[in-house]
Amino acid sequence: MDELLHTGHEEAQESGLSLAPLRARLTGGADALRARLAPLRHKLDAATAGGRRVVNPLHLLAAAAVLGVAAVVGTVYTPSYVVSLDGVPLGTVTAPAEFEAVVNRVESRATGILGYDYDIAGEISYAPALTERDSITPIADFETYLFDQIGEVMKSYVLTVDGQFIGAAQDRATLDAVLEQIKAAYTTENTVSAEFTSGVYITHEYTASDVNQDPAAMLAALTANTNGQTVYEVQAGDTFMQIALDNGMTVSEMSELNPDVDINVIYIGQLLNVKEEIPFLSVKTVDNVTYTEEIACPVVEVEDDSMYQGESRVIDAGVPGEQIVNADIAYLNGVEQERTVLSTQVTREATNKVIAVGTKVRPSWLPNGYFIWPVYGNITSYFGYRSIFGSYSYHGGIDIATSYGTSIAAADGGTVVFAGRATGSMWSYGNLVIIDHGNGKQTYYGHCSSVLVSAGDKVYQGQPIARVGSTGRSTGNHCHFEVKINGTSVNPLSYLS
Incomplete structure (x- = not known):
């Protein structure tokens, strides 16, 4: 431990903390030194009287030696206290208050770590001493010693994410391995960087001895969704x-x-x-990849007066080109977020795709490609399974309740393929209108009180085609509206604009 120069036995006893005996001894030593130097000073004065400067070299050396000893004692050593805990010397301080401040800091920090008030046990004592100035014990050494004596606290590597404690380990490599395992789930041979999106920190600090030190538990916590x-x-x-x-x-x-x-x-x-x-812990990765990509054919349009406006047909599909692409692809938890193309090299040029576009004025009955509401009112029955007339059955459309005789509009332009009283397996529709809109799309309008069109008629979007009623299997005035795609009923609400 620290090298100490102690005072006399009678002054080193722990009868008090006063430095008076030590100061008295230092003062007495200085007075004695001055007394011994007085005759030498007189001889020096006499030797220089009348302009003579004759000095005995031995006298001069003796005086220098005595003065040197006094200077060394004053500059190399300083008054201090030896700190002991339960009789075990811990080191030296220049004042007891310094060690008391250390004790307060350690107790406060231990209380925060353990979650309950912690007091350092044992008897602390101080003994006056002379210590080399460079040998005063560093304050950090006292803190380290006191923390090492607390069994409930350990110095370890602590892992936190955005300030939240995850776990601790005696060696940093354990925590690094857990973090690398998380990154490994999202990295490939093409990965050039991988980083966490949260603040992940590993610190070397004191923590409670009973905290989580199980790497598997830490991994589970960090990967939990x-x-x-x-x-x-x-x-x-x-x-x-x-x-x-x-x-x-x-x-x-x-x-x-x-x-x-x-x-x-x-x-x-x-x-x-x-x-x-x-x-819980997200990973952002960047992969550098090289891949082959198709180059779309440039489109060239030619007018065709045999087709209606809005119609088109492919004359020559063309041949797509090909290029080699090098790009950085950014992922978040394995899902692509951004792609930055770094370079491209065309290996085959694309040929033109030639499309004929119609120029003939389109008739009003041509489909627009979307459906409007046939009537407006309350939906009393939705698409799907339902209970009706005491039985559970499938409902292929929606029922829109409104007043008797309200006009029913065509949801889109097309050709009427049925108009009249439904029979056979379709009898439940009552008076029914079916419009074909092309491309496998048909709409049904059921339970009408009357129909206003005939099979084969061309109708435009919004044209009145029937009136609301309650014919067929119905319990009130409403329009049963149904949409079929390639013969299969679909939810009309997904198609109505």
């Missing part, structure tokens, strides 16, 4: 229920994320909130 949400755009043919199922949700869960949405009335292009599972 948390519930977030993202946006889904409704596509043609979607239903609220199917979207929920496709995203691992129940209808109730999805309804909670979309409180202002009528689950029975969704439309193409509508944005719905859906659940998204996000790892």
